[in-house]
Amino acid sequence: MLKRLLFACIFAALATTMGHALDHQAKIIIPIGPTSPADGKQMYTSYCAPCHGVDGRGHGTASSALKAPPTDLSNLAAANGGKFPVSHLVSVLRYGVEHPAAEMPDWNQIFARMNQVNPIIRDQRTSNLVDYLRTLQVR
Numbered sequence: 149m150l151k152r153l154l155f156a157c158i159f160a161a162l163a164t165t166m167g168h169a170l171d172h173q174a175k176i177i178i179p180i181g182p183t184s185p186a187d188g189k190q191m192y193t194s195y196c197a198p199c200h201g202v203d204g205r206g207h208g209t210a211s212s213a214l215k216a217p218p219t220d221l222s223n224l225a226a227a228n229g230g231k232f233p234v235s236h237l238v239s240v241l242r243y244g245v246e247h248p249a250a251e252m253p254d255w256n257q258i259f260a261r262m263n264q265v266n267p268i269i270r271d272q273r274t275s276n277l278v279d280y281l282r283t284l285q286v287r
């Protein structure tokens with residue numbers, strides 16, 4: 149019972165975070181529900197697919213509301229000379245995209261709040277998401 153209540157609180161807090169992050173630009177709110185830090189596919193489907201699309205190509209249901217098209221995540225290795233850019237991706241998830249106008253949410257902050265700022269679980273989320281992105285690469 150307590151656990152369910154906690155999830156409800158965290159959910160509300162995160163939905164607010166996302167709302168603020170996107171407020172000044174597109175009016176889209178993607179609710180951040182609970183997912184397993186061990187399940188990269190589940191995290192991707194819940195948190196990334198709304199913009200980047202299930203296949204990573206950038207045609208998610210919310211993508212048309214964005215100013216900049218979401219990056220094609222199925223082309224990351226090909227765009228990097230055939231090498232899947234692990235450290236770049238970890239850095240994007242940890243520090244955000246380089247230019248401040250980007251509508252890509254700050255995942256480090258969101259994952260940190262989700263896990264009561266437990267850095268081990270936050271890193272587990274980052275690493276399992278990056279592993280899942282690897283499976284989306286076109287060959």
Ligand code: HEC
Nearest residue numbers: 195196199214216217218219240245246250251252253255
């Ligand atoms: C609200 C829409 C939205 C959501 C949700 C979203 N992204 Fe993005 N993402 C974008 C946009 C827009 C860009 C392009 C940003 C730019 O370069 O201007 C982007 C860019 C990226 C990039 C390329 C950044 C770079 O500099 O190389 C990666 C990698 C990425 N997203 C991964 C993810 C992952 C993983 C998730 C889920 C945890 C996610 N995104 C969720 C909108 C989103």
